[in-house]
Amino acid sequence: xxxxxxxxxxxxxxxxxxxxxxxxxxxxxxxxxxxxxxxxxxxxxxxxxxxxxxxxxxxxxxxxxxxxxxxxxxxxxxxxxxxxxxxxxxxxxxxxxxxxxxxxxxx
Amino acid sequence: xxxxxxxxxxxxxxxxxxxxxxxxxxxxxxxxxxxxxxxxxxxxxxxxxxxxxxxxxxxxxxxxxxxxxxxxxxxxxxxxxxxxxxxxxxxxxxxxxxxxxxxxxxxxxxxxxxxxxxxxxxxxxxxxxxxxxxxxxxxxxxxxxxxxxxxxxxxxxxxxxxxxxxxxxxxxxxxxxxxxxxxxxxxxxxxxxxxxxxxxxxxxxxxxxxxxxxxxxxxxxxxxxxxxxxxxxxxxxxxxxxxxxxxxxxxxxxxxxxxxxxxxxxxxxxxxxxxxxxxxxxxxxxxxxxxxxxxxxxxxxxxxxxxxxxxxxxxxxxxxxxxxxxxxxxxxxxxxxxxxxxxxxxxxxxxxxxxxxxxxxxxxxxxxxxxxxxxxxxxxxxxxxxxxxxxxxxxxxxxxxxxxxxxxxxxxxxxxxxxxxxxxxxxxxxxxxxxxxxxxxxxxxxxxxxxxxxxxxxxxxxxxxxxxxxxxxxxxxxxxxxxxxxxxxxxxxxxxxxxxxxxxxxxxxxxxxxxxxxxxxxxxxxxxxxxxxxxxxxxxxxxxxxxxxxxxxxxxxxxxxxxxxxxxxxxxxxxxxxxxxxxxxxxxxxxxxxxxxxxxxxxxxxxxxxxxxxxxxxxxx
Numbered sequence: 001x002x003x004x005x006x007x008x009x010x011x012x013x014x015x016x017x018x019x020x021x022x023x024x025x026x027x028x029x030x031x032x033x034x035x036x037x038x039x040x041x042x043x044x045x046x047x048x049x050x051x052x053x054x055x056x057x058x059x060x061x062x063x064x065x066x067x068x069x070x071x072x073x074x075x076x077x078x079x080x081x082x083x084x085x086x087x088x089x090x091x092x093x094x095x096x097x098x099x100x101x102x103x104x105x106x107x
Numbered sequence: 108x109x110x111x112x113x114x115x116x117x118x119x120x121x122x123x124x125x126x127x128x129x130x131x132x133x134x135x136x137x138x139x140x141x142x143x144x145x146x147x148x149x150x151x152x153x154x155x156x157x158x159x160x161x162x163x164x165x166x167x168x169x170x171x172x173x174x175x176x177x178x179x180x181x182x183x184x185x186x187x188x189x190x191x192x193x194x195x196x197x198x199x200x201x202x203x204x205x206x207x208x209x210x211x212x213x214x215x216x217x218x219x220x221x222x223x224x225x226x227x228x229x230x231x232x233x234x235x236x237x238x239x240x241x242x243x244x245x246x247x248x249x250x251x252x253x254x255x256x257x258x259x260x261x262x263x264x265x266x267x268x269x270x271x272x273x274x275x276x277x278x279x280x281x282x283x284x285x286x287x288x289x290x291x292x293x294x295x296x297x298x299x300x301x302x303x304x305x306x307x308x309x310x311x312x313x314x315x316x317x318x319x320x321x322x323x324x325x326x327x328x329x330x331x332x333x334x335x336x337x338x339x340x341x342x343x344x345x346x347x348x349x350x351x352x353x354x355x356x357x358x359x360x361x362x363x364x365x366x367x368x369x370x371x372x373x374x375x376x377x378x379x380x381x382x383x384x385x386x387x388x389x390x391x392x393x394x395x396x397x398x399x400x401x402x403x404x405x406x407x408x409x410x411x412x413x414x415x416x417x418x419x420x421x422x423x424x425x426x427x428x429x430x431x432x433x434x435x436x437x438x439x440x441x442x443x444x445x446x447x448x449x450x451x452x453x454x455x456x457x458x459x460x461x462x463x464x465x466x467x468x469x470x471x472x473x474x475x476x477x478x479x480x481x482x483x484x485x486x487x488x489x490x491x492x493x494x495x496x497x498x499x500x501x502x503x504x505x506x507x508x509x510x511x512x513x514x515x516x517x518x519x520x521x522x523x524x525x526x527x528x529x530x531x532x533x534x535x536x537x538x539x540x541x542x543x544x545x546x547x548x549x550x551x552x553x554x555x556x557x558x559x560x561x562x563x564x565x566x567x568x569x570x571x572x573x574x575x576x577x578x579x580x581x582x583x584x585x586x587x588x589x590x591x592x593x594x595x596x597x598x599x600x601x602x603x604x605x606x607x608x609x610x611x612x613x614x615x616x617x618x619x620x621x622x623x624x625x626x627x628x629x630x631x632x633x634x635x636x637x638x639x640x641x642x643x644x645x646x647x648x649x650x651x652x653x654x655x656x657x658x659x660x661x662x663x664x665x666x667x668x669x670x671x672x673x674x675x676x677x678x679x680x681x682x683x684x685x686x687x688x689x690x691x692x693x694x695x696x697x698x699x700x701x702x703x704x705x706x707x708x709x710x711x712x713x714x715x716x717x718x719x720x721x722x723x724x725x726x727x728x
Contacts, residue, residue: 019147020146031119042111042113043116044113044114046116082110084151084152084249085249087112088112089111
């Protein structure tokens with residue numbers, strides 16, 4: 001079981017956490033919804049939950065609940081620029097199909 | 108795949124439902140647009156990496172240019188190129204100063220400002236809308252999505268007409284404006300001053316062509332504008348002009364054509380900007396006649412030559428302080444806004460004047476837009492409740508009418524909005540199937556002393572014994588001050604609701620009148636409330652006892668007991684016609700005591716009935 005984050009993404013997360021002034025890390029997860037089954041969630045973490053699996057990559061703590069982990073195991077979180085837009089991207093090896101916009105997926 | 112931003116814990120949105128919100132600083136000279144990304148307010152750029160979009164619109168024959176694209180037309184087609192339209196917003200034609208000095212052609216037949224352009228008559232609202240459209244498109248290209256909500260900033264001194272004109276422009280541009288906020292408030296929010304509980308702050312805003320001073324008081328998370336002052340024609344441009352004059356004098360330049368005047372100003376601007384970081388600057392440029400100009404200026408000379416301009420900004424500060432009746436020492440923070448505040452002698456002058464370091468670590472050009480984006484982000488519902496920015500309060504309490512003509516307050520006055528509160532109510536009569544919800548505003552206890560806002564009826568309540576139905580009445584005020592009231596019967600989940608705008612048609616004076624009335628009549632109101640409540644309780648117990656007597660009195664009580672109870676009912680019900688709360692309360696207690704044994708017999712009987720005919724192991728104890 002592993003979840004990782006690229007150096008570029010880690011740098012951003014650190015900046016955002018610092019600006020926010022609180023938070024212990026990042027939560028990656030999935031929600032069952034969307035046009036293609038599942039959707040990713042990306043949130044700041046203030047409190048770690050007892051059931052959380054905690055990963056550390058490039059100095060950033062990543063919390064994942066066990067249910068989500070089965071869908072995103074092996075994922076690497078990256079930060080990318082597409083034209084003027086920039087944001088985080090899940091590179092998830094489990095994905096079989098994505099909806100057109102890529103916000104939801106099936107495994 | 109789509110790029111994601113980090114949400115607050117538990118605030119992740121569903122796909123395709125991200126609430127893209129923007130903050131817009133709609134400036135006189137330049138405009139900016141910002142958004143919050145992963146919790147961080149960020150200024151958005153256009154495709155050429157521009158951050159400041161000139162508030163300039165050119166109306167060509169078949170095409171409209173906005174921003175940088177419109178700049179070249181300032182010289183070639185001044186009549187159709189509108190600058191500083193913000194000065195026209197919500198104004199009528201006779202309010203425009205130096206009208207003849209402006210290059211525009213006005214429609215003199217109308218009191219409204221109507222600009223005659225190549226594309227026909229343009230109203231300032233339309234011009235403003237074209238700027239907003241440009242900013243909206245810029246944000247949508249940059250964020251790859253539809254902007255659902257915006258907060259636009261306006262000067263603190265804007266009156267209702269000017270604010271309404273700004274709102275109309277936004278509507279025309281297809282923007283959903285969550286709220287207009289004052290520019291100084293936005294600057295304070297950008298510095299996180301709203302996170303403090305209390306404080307008095309000065310916002311020193313020296314822009315390109317305008318100077319504004321605002322004194323804000325933060326009280327329980329709400330910013331109040333205590334005083335504003337300023338100068339409508341003072342800004343960074345005047346410092347450029349001063350340097351241009353120095354160049355003209357030093358290099359003996361007298362007759363200059365339009366083009367040279369323009370390049371002189373451009374060079375002066377560059378010199379001014381580099382003097383903020385360098386002690387001396389040398390500019391070299393060539394005039395249209397081929398003459399080479401070399402000009403050197405050191406910071407000390409610049410400071411000396413422009414000191415009168417800096418002093419011009421101190422007077423309005425003094426006036427604002429005296430208007431607000433505040434000594435300099437009561438100022439807890441000074442926020443610097445506008446590109447011109449980068450000049451070191453302005454920074455040091457302000458520091459000396461207020462005897463404290465001004466807040467200047469954010470980009471002074473961007474601070475207003477950044478604050479607006481934070482506000483938009485929160486109002487669009489992207490943050491958790493405890494992080495809500497509190498910028499507005501309900502001026503009067505809101506509630507519903509209950510039995511006896513009393514008002515039960517659900518949202519109290521001075522509650523910060525947005526707010527949602529709910530309370531459970533019940534039926535008053537056995538078998539009651541409908542409930543009338545009368546929504547009221549005011550501080551008084553009696554319905555007749557409050558202002559009626561709305562009336563609706565919740566029907567289809569299943570018939571039950573009085574007091575056993577549960578009706579949940581929920582009040583919600585959104586960020587725009589819109590109140591919605593809903594009533595739901597909890598066993599059937601049937602719901603009825605109504606929406607009202609509480610402040611509609613209520614002037615400041617009326618509001619104050621309603622408030623003072625409530626203070627003056629507090630004692631009387633309290634008595635009225637006590638009496639009314641006592642009467643209701645008395646009536647309720649009489650009904651309950653009469654029902655029980657009718658059903659079970661004969662076989663559970665003796666003749667004498669029934670007689671005593673009936674006497675007590677009679678004296679209580681006659682006291683209900685009088686206005687002595689204490690007497691009613693005493694008689695109610697008396698009736699209660701008399702019927703105590705009756706009540707316990709009733710209880711035994713119903714338990715007995717429930718157990719009758721059942722074997723002991725079938726009874727759930």
